[in-house]
Every structure is written in C-alpha cells, then in structure tokens.
Amino acid sequence: MARRGRLVVIEGPSGAGKTTVARRAAELLHGSYLAEAFDRLRPSPSLAFSDEGELFAIERRLLAEERRRGAEAAARVRRGETVFADTGFLGPLTYTAGLVAREGVSPELFDRIRLLARRSGRTRIALPDLVVYLDVRSRTARARVAGDPLRHPAALAGRHERVGRFERAFYVTTFRAAFPKRFRRLSAEPSVEEIVRRLGALLAARPSPRGPLRSGARSLDRLLEGLVRRRPPRRRNGPAASLKKVARSGRDPLP
Numbered sequence: 001m002a003r004r005g006r007l008v009v010i011e012g013p014s015g016a017g018k019t020t021v022a023r024r025a026a027e028l029l030h031g032s033y034l035a036e037a038f039d040r041l042r043p044s045p046s047l048a049f050s051d052e053g054e055l056f057a058i059e060r061r062l063l064a065e066e067r068r069r070g071a072e073a074a075a076r077v078r079r080g081e082t083v084f085a086d087t088g089f090l091g092p093l094t095y096t097a098g099l100v101a102r103e104g105v106s107p108e109l110f111d112r113i114r115l116l117a118r119r120s121g122r123t124r125i126a127l128p129d130l131v132v133y134l135d136v137r138s139r140t141a142r143a144r145v146a147g148d149p150l151r152h153p154a155a156l157a158g159r160h161e162r163v164g165r166f167e168r169a170f171y172v173t174t175f176r177a178a179f180p181k182r183f184r185r186l187s188a189e190p191s192v193e194e195i196v197r198r199l200g201a202l203l204a205a206r207p208s209p210r211g212p213l214r215s216g217a218r219s220l221d222r223l224l225e226g227l228v229r230r231r232p233p234r235r236r237n238g239p240a241a242s243l244k245k246v247a248r249s250g251r252d253p254l255p
Contacts (some may be wrong), residue, residue, distance in 0.1 A: 003208045005077040009088040012134030012163035015141030016153055016188045022086040025196045031082035034073055037065040052109050059092040059113050070126035074213045094170055097227045098163035114224055126213050133171050134188035175225030
C-alpha cells in the first residue's frame with residue numbers, strides 16, 4: 001500500500017503559540033498550513049452573544065467548518081502532503097464541554113452539539129496521525145495573550161484560560177488514553193524554531209503512515225464519550241445556570 005502524507009494537529013491553551021508554531025512548521029518541515037475554523041469563517045463569528053440559541057448557532061457553524069477542514073486535510077494528505085493544523089477538529093465540542101464544566105452553561109447545550117456531531121460528522125471529522133499539545137506556564141501564556149489583544153480580547157482572557165485548563169485535561173488524559181501513539185506533549189517555552197526542531201524529530205522517529213487517514217463513528221464516539229465523562233453531574237435542583245443567568249451575574253460574555 002502506498003505511503004501518504006500526515007496530518008499533524010497543534011493543540012494548546014490561548015497564548016501557547018499554536019498558530020505561530022503550525023505556520024513555522026509548515027515552512028521549515030516542508031508541509032502545508034491549515035488555519036483554525038474560526039479564522040476561516042467569513043464573516044467571523046461574534047465573540048459575544050446572550051443566550052443558548054445564539055451560542056448553539058455559532059457552534060453549529062463551527063462544526064460545519066470543522067468538517068470542511070477535515071475533508072480538506074484528508075485530500076492534502078492523500079496527495080502526499082504533511083499538514084500542520086492550527087488546532088484539531090473537535091473544538092466546538094471540547095470548548096462547549098469546558099463551558100459546562102467551568103462556566104455554568106447548561107449541560108443540555110453540550111448534548112445538542114454532541115448529537116449534531118454524531119449525526120453529521122461521523123465520517124468527516126479526521127483523526128490526526130499526531131496531536132502535539134503545547135504546554136506553557138500560565139504567566140508566559142498570560143503575557144502572550146496580553147500582547148495580542150486582537151486575537152485574544154482582554155475581556156475573554158479569563159474564561160479562555162479556565163476552559164483551556166479543562167481542554168488540557170481532556171487531551172492529556174482522555175485523548176492520550178484512547179490514542180497513546182497519536183499524542184505527544186512539547187514545551188511551548190523555547191523559541192519557535194526550537195519547538196519546530198523538536199517536532200521534526202518526533203516526526204522523523206515515526207514511520208510514514210500507510211492507508212487512508214482514519215475517521216469514522218468509532219473514533220469519534222470514543223472521544224465524545226470521554227468528554228461526557230468529564231462533565232459535571234446534574235444537580236438535584238436542576239441543571240447548571242443558563243447563559244441568561246451567567247449574563248446577569250456580570251461575568252464576561254460567552255464567546
């Protein structure tokens with residue numbers, strides 16, 4: 001069976017340098033860059049909305065774009081390219097699960113998005129050959145976020161950091177347990193060139209893959225079940241606070 005290219009996903013919290021590393025890796029390691037879903041949408045989604053209906057509409061739009069990204073990545077891989085993706089294809093799911101766990105969003109919203117992903121994304125959400133999670137110290141990430149207010153609005157920094165901790169736990173526990181050979185962690189503290197050098201060494205040590213890029217119901221379901229296990233239990237007196245309650249509390253608006 002003929003060898004093909006690879007799909008490498010760069011994950012990490014806000015301020016880890018995912019976009020910079022993915023772009024530089026594509027340049028130095030002779031691959032191609034795949035922008036994150038949010039950056040591909042025109043017009044860009046609003047980062048502020050007031051109720052669950054608006055949030056669901058944004059996440060549904062992002063899920064559709066993630067499927068398009070996955071299909072595009074798979075086509076490039078079949079042509080023999082190594083694709084460096086700025087974040088993977090589960091962002092709407094992991095971020096919404098984080099909002100439920102850390103920000104008081106109702107679990108029903110995540111259930112709706114999970115059902116949508118199960119119905120329409122079973123064969124289109126690509127399972128990467130390698131997910132590289134960029135670990136970064138909190139103070140380093142905060143300094144980088146503060147220095148880039150356009151990509152990281154100050155009003156949303158706290159929430160992104162809290163949800164980012166949830167997403168990190170998902171990747172370093174659930175994802176790594178499900179796909180141990182497809183997950184690695186790298187420090188985001190060195191220079192970009194040093195991070196890319198270490199990434200190149202990781203790829204050089206791995207045999208070139210054969211066969212089609214993996215996707216499908218079983219792989220997706222394993223990840224979704226991992227997210228469900230990380231969700232907080234329902235309270236006896238009802239679900240977690242709704243978005244309207246969150247908005248009235250004076251906290252920063254949901255993305």
